[in-house]
Amino acid sequence: MVLKPMIRNNICLNSHPAGCVRMVQNQIAYAVKTLAEGKDPASARTAAPAGAPKLVLVLGCSTGYGLASRIAAAFGYGAATVGVSFEKAGSASKPGTPGWYNNLAFDAEAKKAGLAAATLDGDAFSGEMKTAAAKALRETAGAAGIPPKLDLVIYSLASPVRTDPKTGIMYRSVIKPIGGAYSGDTLDMMTGAIKSASAESATEEEIAHTVKVMGGEDWELWIQALAAEGLLAPSARTLSYTYLGPELSWAIYKNGTIGRAKQDLERAAAAINQSGGARAWISVNKALVTRASAVIPIIPFYVSCLFKVMKEKGLHEGCIEQIVRLYKDRLYTGEGAADPAKVPVDSEGRIRIDDWEMREDVQKETTERMAGVRAENVRETTDVEGFRHDFLEAHGFDVPGIRYEDDVDPSGI
Numbered sequence: 001m002v003l004k005p006m007i008r009n010n011i012c013l014n015s016h017p018a019g020c021v022r023m024v025q026n027q028i029a030y031a032v033k034t035l036a037e038g039k040d041p042a043s044a045r046t047a048a049p050a051g052a053p054k055l056v057l058v059l060g061c062s063t064g065y066g067l068a069s070r071i072a073a074a075f076g077y078g079a080a081t082v083g084v085s086f087e088k089a090g091s092a093s094k095p096g097t098p099g100w101y102n103n104l105a106f107d108a109e110a111k112k113a114g115l116a117a118a119t120l121d122g123d124a125f126s127g128e129m130k131t132a133a134a135k136a137l138r139e140t141a142g143a144a145g146i147p148p149k150l151d152l153v154i155y156s157l158a159s160p161v162r163t164d165p166k167t168g169i170m171y172r173s174v175i176k177p178i179g180g181a182y183s184g185d186t187l188d189m190m191t192g193a194i195k196s197a198s199a200e201s202a203t204e205e206e207i208a209h210t211v212k213v214m215g216g217e218d219w220e221l222w223i224q225a226l227a228a229e230g231l232l233a234p235s236a237r238t239l240s241y242t243y244l245g246p247e248l249s250w251a252i253y254k255n256g257t258i259g260r261a262k263q264d265l266e267r268a269a270a271a272i273n274q275s276g277g278a279r280a281w282i283s284v285n286k287a288l289v290t291r292a293s294a295v296i297p298i299i300p301f302y303v304s305c306l307f308k309v310m311k312e313k314g315l316h317e318g319c320i321e322q323i324v325r326l327y328k329d330r331l332y333t334g335e336g337a338a339d340p341a342k343v344p345v346d347s348e349g350r351i352r353i354d355d356w357e358m359r360e361d362v363q364k365e366t367t368e369r370m371a372g373v374r375a376e377n378v379r380e381t382t383d384v385e386g387f388r389h390d391f392l393e394a395h396g397f398d399v400p401g402i403r404y405e406d407d408v409d410p411s412g413i
Helices: 017-034 041-047 064-077 098-113 127-144 204-214 217-228 257-275 299-312 319-331 360-372 384-393
Strands: 055-059 080-085 117-121 150-155 161-163 170-172 182-187 194-199 232-242 279-284
Touching (some): 017 064, 017 098, 017 319, 055 127, 064 150, 064 319, 098 117, 127 217, 150 217, 161 204, 170 204, 182 299, 217 232, 232 257, 257 279, 299 384
Parallel strands (some): 080 117
16 A cells, blocks of 8 residues: 555554564664674674663663664664564554664664574563563573673653552553643644644542553563563663753643653662662653643644754754764763763763753754744744654654655565
């Protein structure tokens, strides 16, 4: 069938398998060029800095930062990887989710490169998946000829719901402000129209449920389960990702339900560090276009202006560029490569790769640009075209080199 993007209220309802494959291949090419310096995985493994990972588990491996984290570890350092995500498969009559095609593409490229890898599809919050992952890690390590000891665990799950494995209760997250309703400008990426967006204040129950879904409890459970299975190396490192952003976004993000959940991630990082199972960090990453960010009030407007400024300054990065810089310039560089205590962090102990976004000149020019946007100049003053491209690309559309008029089989790649 011929697939075109189906957009409803800034949500894309389908995906394109060929575009997803090409997007994964492009990220792999970047990791090989910039992190492996053009080397094949075997050579990259030999040349990797001290402390670089050999066995990696990525929870939430199918899209965004999780996918980039897996690609960079595998093709940048030659690591064996196990990925976990929950995706919907394609069929002869209906496309699957973007992450499903991304996983298929990663697995195919890893096989061609001789990399040991396994991808598990299912509920990462469940006890059953933790057991399945332990088995897959041992098998993958065996295939790579290395000890079944994890050097790196990436926790990058993004789910609207979570069932507590102990109680069986399902919780649902919400994106809402806390302590009062929110209203502000947002940007329709498909039309370029500036619109007013609002959100009602979250209830205490909604706050608690969002923390339960998006907070750090499950991250802790994963580290505990891996430790109990004897799968953590003595020098194991684990990261989860967060976003802070400028004050203008705090009402809906940092000070809202998402921010409350992210605070719980920081609590979990401290608890993991105290447990001694692994060295844990929160990495603060830059604003990017994700499947979720397009529907968060103010974010499309802010990001479109931010992208314009950062591209003009030559500072713009996507997911793979951010993660390569995280690995190369923060996690596995200098003294921090061998000694986790020497990894560069901020005053709160967080790794910062949002530093370019939060530069004073970038924020000043972005704020000024936002103030000057009008309906008649939106395409000149913002990067709405770039925002739309990134959003479509995340679903396999608008990827250079793909013939979207051709028939494709949505049941596979």
